[in-house]
Amino acid sequence: xxxxxxxxxxxxxxxxxxxxxxxxxxxxxxxxxxxxxxxxxxxxxxxxxxxxxxxxxxxxxxxxxxxxxxxxxxxxxxxxxxxxxxxxxxxxxxxxxxxxxxxxxxxxxxxxxxxxxxxxxxxxxxxxxxxxxxxxxxxxxxxxxxxxxxxxxxxxxxxxxxxxxxxxxxxxxxxxxxxxxxxxxxxxxxxxxxxxxxxxxxxxxxxxxxxxxxxxxxxxxxxxxxxxxxxxxxxxxxxxxxxxxxxxxxxxxxxxxxxxxxxxxxxxxxxxxxxxxxxxxxxxxxxxxxxxxxxxxxxxxxxxxx
Amino acid sequence: xxxxxxxxxxxxxxxxxxxxxxxxxxxxxxxxxxxxxxxxxxxxxxxxxxxxxxxxxxxxxxxxxxxxxxxxxxxxxxxxxxxxxxxxxxxxxxxxxxxxxxxxxxxxxxxxxxxxxxxxxxxxxxxxxxxxxxxxxxxxxxxxxxxxxxxxxxxxxxxxxxxxxxxxxxxxxxxxxxxxxxxxxxxxxxxxxxxxxxxxxxxxxxxxxxxxxxxxxxxxxxxxxxxxxxxxxxxxxxxxxxxxxxxxxxxxxxxxxxxxxxxxxxxxxxxxxxxxxxxxxxxxxxxxxxxxxxxxxxxxxxxxxxxxxxxxxxxxxxxxxxxxxxxxxxxxxxxxxxxxxxxxxxxxxxxxxxxxxxxxxxxxxxxxxxxxxxxxxxxxxxxxxxxxxxxxxxxxxxxxxxxxxxxxxxxxxxxxxxxxxxxxxxxxxxxxxxxxxxxxxxxxxxxxxxxxxxxxxxxxxxxxxxxxxxxxxxxxxxxxxxxxxxxxxxxxxxxxxxxxxxxxxxxxxxxx
Numbered sequence: 001x002x003x004x005x006x007x008x009x010x011x012x013x014x015x016x017x018x019x020x021x022x023x024x025x026x027x028x029x030x031x032x033x034x035x036x037x038x039x040x041x042x043x044x045x046x047x048x049x050x051x052x053x054x055x056x057x058x059x060x061x062x063x064x065x066x067x068x069x070x071x072x073x074x075x076x077x078x079x080x081x082x083x084x085x086x087x088x089x090x091x092x093x094x095x096x097x098x099x100x101x102x103x104x105x106x107x108x109x110x111x112x113x114x115x116x117x118x119x120x121x122x123x124x125x126x127x128x129x130x131x132x133x134x135x136x137x138x139x140x141x142x143x144x145x146x147x148x149x150x151x152x153x154x155x156x157x158x159x160x161x162x163x164x165x166x167x168x169x170x171x172x173x174x175x176x177x178x179x180x181x182x183x184x185x186x187x188x189x190x191x192x193x194x195x196x197x198x199x200x201x202x203x204x205x206x207x208x209x210x211x212x213x214x215x216x217x218x219x220x221x222x223x224x225x226x227x228x229x230x231x232x233x234x235x236x237x238x239x240x241x242x243x244x245x246x247x248x249x250x251x252x253x254x255x256x257x258x259x260x261x262x263x264x265x266x267x268x269x270x271x272x273x274x275x276x277x278x279x280x281x282x283x284x285x286x287x288x289x290x291x292x293x294x295x296x297x298x299x300x301x302x303x304x305x306x
Numbered sequence: 307x308x309x310x311x312x313x314x315x316x317x318x319x320x321x322x323x324x325x326x327x328x329x330x331x332x333x334x335x336x337x338x339x340x341x342x343x344x345x346x347x348x349x350x351x352x353x354x355x356x357x358x359x360x361x362x363x364x365x366x367x368x369x370x371x372x373x374x375x376x377x378x379x380x381x382x383x384x385x386x387x388x389x390x391x392x393x394x395x396x397x398x399x400x401x402x403x404x405x406x407x408x409x410x411x412x413x414x415x416x417x418x419x420x421x422x423x424x425x426x427x428x429x430x431x432x433x434x435x436x437x438x439x440x441x442x443x444x445x446x447x448x449x450x451x452x453x454x455x456x457x458x459x460x461x462x463x464x465x466x467x468x469x470x471x472x473x474x475x476x477x478x479x480x481x482x483x484x485x486x487x488x489x490x491x492x493x494x495x496x497x498x499x500x501x502x503x504x505x506x507x508x509x510x511x512x513x514x515x516x517x518x519x520x521x522x523x524x525x526x527x528x529x530x531x532x533x534x535x536x537x538x539x540x541x542x543x544x545x546x547x548x549x550x551x552x553x554x555x556x557x558x559x560x561x562x563x564x565x566x567x568x569x570x571x572x573x574x575x576x577x578x579x580x581x582x583x584x585x586x587x588x589x590x591x592x593x594x595x596x597x598x599x600x601x602x603x604x605x606x607x608x609x610x611x612x613x614x615x616x617x618x619x620x621x622x623x624x625x626x627x628x629x630x631x632x633x634x635x636x637x638x639x640x641x642x643x644x645x646x647x648x649x650x651x652x653x654x655x656x657x658x659x660x661x662x663x664x665x666x667x668x669x670x671x672x673x674x675x676x677x678x679x680x681x682x683x684x685x686x687x688x689x690x691x692x693x694x695x696x697x698x699x700x701x702x703x704x705x706x707x708x709x710x711x712x713x714x715x716x717x718x719x720x721x722x723x724x725x726x727x728x729x730x731x732x733x734x735x736x737x738x739x740x741x742x743x744x745x746x747x748x749x750x751x752x753x754x755x756x757x758x759x760x761x762x763x764x765x766x767x768x769x770x771x772x773x774x775x776x777x778x779x780x781x782x783x784x785x786x787x788x789x790x791x792x793x794x795x796x797x798x799x800x801x802x803x804x805x806x807x808x809x810x811x812x813x814x815x816x817x818x
Contacts, residue, residue, distance in 0.1 A: 022722075023558060026749050200553075227557035231564075249342055291769055 005065065006030045006289050007152065007221040007232050008237040009190055012069075014039035016048035017250030023053045024064075029230045030289075031065035033094050033223065036081050037072075049084045054148070056088035062194050067128055069094040073106055086114045087220075089128060094154065098129030101142040108147040123148060131185075133163040137178045140185035153186040154223060155179055157196030170206050172213070183218050188262075192220040201226040211236040238290045239283045247280035247287070251297060254280075312687065312736055314811045317798055319817050321427060321448040324713055325801070328810040332743050335663065336807070337665065341464025355480040358513065359393045363470070363541035366508040368394065372469035373429065375461075375506060377498040378408035379474070379486060379635055381429060383545030384403075384510055384697045386474045389537060395424045405429035405466045407457055407498035407761050408701045409436060410470070413546070419772045420447045429466045431691070431701030440799050442698040443815040449698065449800035451691055451737075452811070454498070454634065455660025455667065455707035456805040460656060461505040463694040465807055471506030473499045473531075474540045474740030479521040482531025486636075489515030491540035493547060494636025494645045495615070496525045496808065500655035503530040514540045525653055530761065532577045536683060544572050547638050553595050553618075554588030560717050561749045565594030565770065567678060569745050569752060571600060572764040573714050577675040582628075583669075583708055586637040589718050593676045594618050601627045611715055612659075612668055613675075613704060615641040615651070623650060631667050634659040634704075660707035671703070671709025678792040679719045679746075681733040684775050686715055686740030686755055689733035689801055693805035694726050696734060696792040698800060706738040707805050714744050721748035724817040726789050727782040735802060736811040751778050793817035 009029040013020050015036045020267045024032050027164040036054075037258070041050040052068065058067070068090045070081035082093070093111070098104050126137060127149040131140050157175050168174065179195070186193035189198055195214040199205045211233050213223055222233050239247070249267060254277050257265035264273045281297045288296040307315045318327060327336075341604050347352070356362045368374070374394075374698055376387045387406060394402055411418075411434035419425050420436070428436075431451035437443035451458060460466040475484035476491040486496040502527045503509050510533045511526075520528075554560060560774055570593075582597065584590035596617075601608060602625075611619040612632040617640030623631050624644075631651045632745070636642045642651035645651045654808035660669050669675075680700070681689040693699045709715040719728050728748065743763070746753040752775035754762040765772045773781070793816070 023749070027557070215695060226557070228560060 002164040005082060006288075007153075007194060007288060009064075009224055009233045010067070010194060010221060011224045011227060011230065012197070013054045014040070015068075016040045016044045018055075019053060021051065022054070023227075023253050024066075025059060025061070026229045026249050027230060028234070029064060029224065029227070030221065031067060032071050033067045034090070035069045036077070036085075037069050037096050045071070049081055053084050053088045054258065055086055056085070056090060061170050064091045067092045067094045069096060072097045073103065073110075076194070079110070082110060083115060086111075086125065087118060092128060092149070092151070093125060094128045094130060096130045097129060097136070097159075097305055098154075099133050099135040104129050104143055104150065108149055111149065124148065126151050127153055128263050129158075130154045130156045131182050132159035134160075136160075137181050140182050141188060144185045144189035150189075150191060152192035152194050152220070153182050154194040155182040155196050161194075170200075170203075170210075172210060178255065179214070180217065187218060194216065195219045195222045197223045197225045197260045198229065199225060201228060204228075207232050208236060234290065236266065239292070241286050242298060244287045244292060247283040248293075250280035250283065310809065311750045312685075312739060312810065316809045316812060319401065320798060320801055326808045327737070328804050328808040328812060331739055331804075331806075333682065333809055334597050334806040335545060336463065340462055341505060342580045343505065345669045354482055354532065355536070356466050356534060357527070359389055359535050359537060359723060360397070362472075362533050363393055363397060363399075365533050366470045366510055368399055368402075370399055373403040373405050375404070375468045375471045377473060377496065377502065377689040378410060379493040379496060379498060380507070380541040380546045381492065381493075382410040382412045382549075383541040383543065384410065384412060384474065384627070385539060385541045386472060386537070389415055390472050391424060393418055395422070400424055401426045403427040403429055405461070406455070406469050407454065408540060408703075409433060411435060412530060416447065416645060420445055429460070432698065433434070433701050434699065436446060441692075441813060442818065443795070443797065445800065449813070450551075451702055451802045453660065453706045453805045454656050454704045455662055455669070456500045456702075456803055457498075458656040458659075458661040458662050459805065459807060461501050462661065463807070468502060468506040470508045470510060471499070471502035472510050472512055473502060473509040475513040476540065477515050477517055477521055478511050478534060479517055479519040479528075480534055481519055481528070481721065482509075482511050482528040482534050483519070483521040484511050484513070484531070484681045485521060485523055485525040485643065487523065490543055492642050492646075495633045496640035497634030497654055497659060498656045500526055501657050507534050510535055512537055512540065514538060519582045521791065526676045535581075539761050547636055547642055549747060552588060553591045556588070558708055558749045560592055560719055562720065562747055563596055564587055565714055565749075565752050566718050566747045566771045567596035567600065568770050569716055569747060569761070569765065570597060570674055570714070572768055572770070573674070573761050575714060576606060577744065578607050580606060581610045581612065581671055581673045582608065582611040582675075583611065583616070583672055583704075583712070585678060586614060587678060590674070590678070591616065591618055592624070593718065596626040597677040598622055598627060599664050608767060610671075612672060613708070615645070617641055620644040621650070623648065632659065660704055660711070662707075662710070665729045666713065667707070669708050671713035674714040674716065675712040676716050676718055677709060677738075679717045679728065680723075681728060682717055682743075682746050683730050683733045683740070684779060686725065686743040686746065686775070687733050687736045688738040688740075688743055689735045690737045692722065692735040692813065694789070694792075696794060698813050700735050702802070706742070709738045711743040714733035716747060717743060717744045718747045719779070721750045721782045722786055725786055727779070727786045728783055731779070736815065737802060739804070739810065746775070748778065753778055
């Protein structure tokens, strides 16, 4: 089944800052990425890990997707990150430097081992690989289909430009090809694509422009570095009223079609079939998250009941 | 000791005065006339201009046991009160009470004069060190905290008879006409001083900027002013209107502001004719910013903005979002510049602003006010006077006045401050009674007073994070733990007077 979970906004939160961790439940982003990697100085790796574990244990009323960005598996901290944090049940792991399918496979195997040990459903912990080097870009297609756990590809423009020894500009021309390749790889595998952070937290117009661009390209969401960026990204991703109206008509039409025992119907001269319905469902679920429609669409509408 | 209606124990007398325990926000009205003062006659040719404060104090006839006042429009840049007290001391006068509109940290310089017996009572609230020392019992000086409306009321009723008012006059002529708009110590509105000028036994204008007769425009006229004294400087211009009026960038503050704006929108008051007051804090301004966006979007033309005025409100006036500003005090230079130039930016007295005992104050016409808090309790009572250590550190300002007046009094505050929960079972000190508080907004949720069932329903319909106050209190305490209760001695060192003159709470000595 396709994954319709909204991931417009994945907010980075440093794993070593109690004052920021405690506010995670309060923000309206779709997910958080608690960072044990770059945000945490070497001297605090242990402490941050324990802090994040404690926070997650106390965050019982989860109201957003919780990912943990671990240190790379080939570093001396990556495995310990998993060992300490997984028992506190994050939803998944953001894997930095996912340059090859093998790296992701290794994480997949480790997660399976932990799930067995913790007596959890196999596949519970999900993976968000970060594509952030030239090598990663070239391997993106393989990475996207490594494991069922991989629900999206995340593009990491900061590390990518660093690995290319180029500068990241606000125009983003230097990213265009890489950004598109990550997107194709994700879409070809039927998963979501999450765009890179926008580092200038005071430039809301720049953030808006970049978000509009990546939305047009086909990205489903963006990583964020500051809670102030959430509303801008959500505004960009908010469906327009015409889109909502049309989606409602589509759902209405497909319901009528199912009553007639078919999965295809015409609406205003256009054929309505599964892909159109899926798009409509996505629009309405996004609209629901924005409070623009009263109820979300049931899966039954998309697939019909058995 | 008697228990007032909020359960606070109030002594029968304090500093020789009989006390009236607080009962409710609305019903008290003493059956008596306004205070009077003697008639005066100044014949042609007489001279009001005096060379210095020394001569002015002598001419005003200040004696042991009397009460003086100053206004606080120069805020933490004020030099006048300190100069006046130093001069009083040099004249050997003792046992003076201060009934200024507020006292700022800069006035910590008065501490030795309190120890020396020059100053023996504060008929006004204090900001900063003096309050802390009084709370610790290290400074023996009875203090009565009043709101701005309450201060005006106390002068008008004669509860606090001011013998000599020293009015810092940034622009003044030799016959006493003055305004605060121009000059090196320009502070904008003289709203607090207007009340002093009308009710003090003797009125001394003090200026560092004597202009040729007549000063114009006239905020306080010559008919009320007995003497004009010259000083080198009234204050430090850099600190006079130094409030940093900038919208917060803290994500938590912005979240609170967003929720507050949701409340205002859901309340239905945001229509043509909307009237609004906020403070100058970062969160308040962030709320103003959200309201401004909503007003623009809805093409709403508001009626008035009120209170201490910031440049932010000036911009809203100039944009046509408000028809008028009612300005009792300017918070920044943009406000000072505007009040001297824009006829829609009106200077009003503290009496007109907030006195409960007149034929209707401006606060009564407020749709919505945004206020802060150091603590709130589960009965919606708010504390802005004492801090978590029990020390008296802040004056009331217009808090209880605007809360009583406005249709919608919204408290905005972070749920946790310095690791302490902001919502308590009972506040340390009641500044503003819960009966006048409508909504509490924190980043963890919105609490609506039961009086507003419709607003609560509407917010729930809009999927705002509405919570019960006890539920929110428990949620915060799960993060912070339960704080250890403060310990106080029995000794009462100060009073918190409600705007109508009844005693809503007391300040007790903190057990060290």
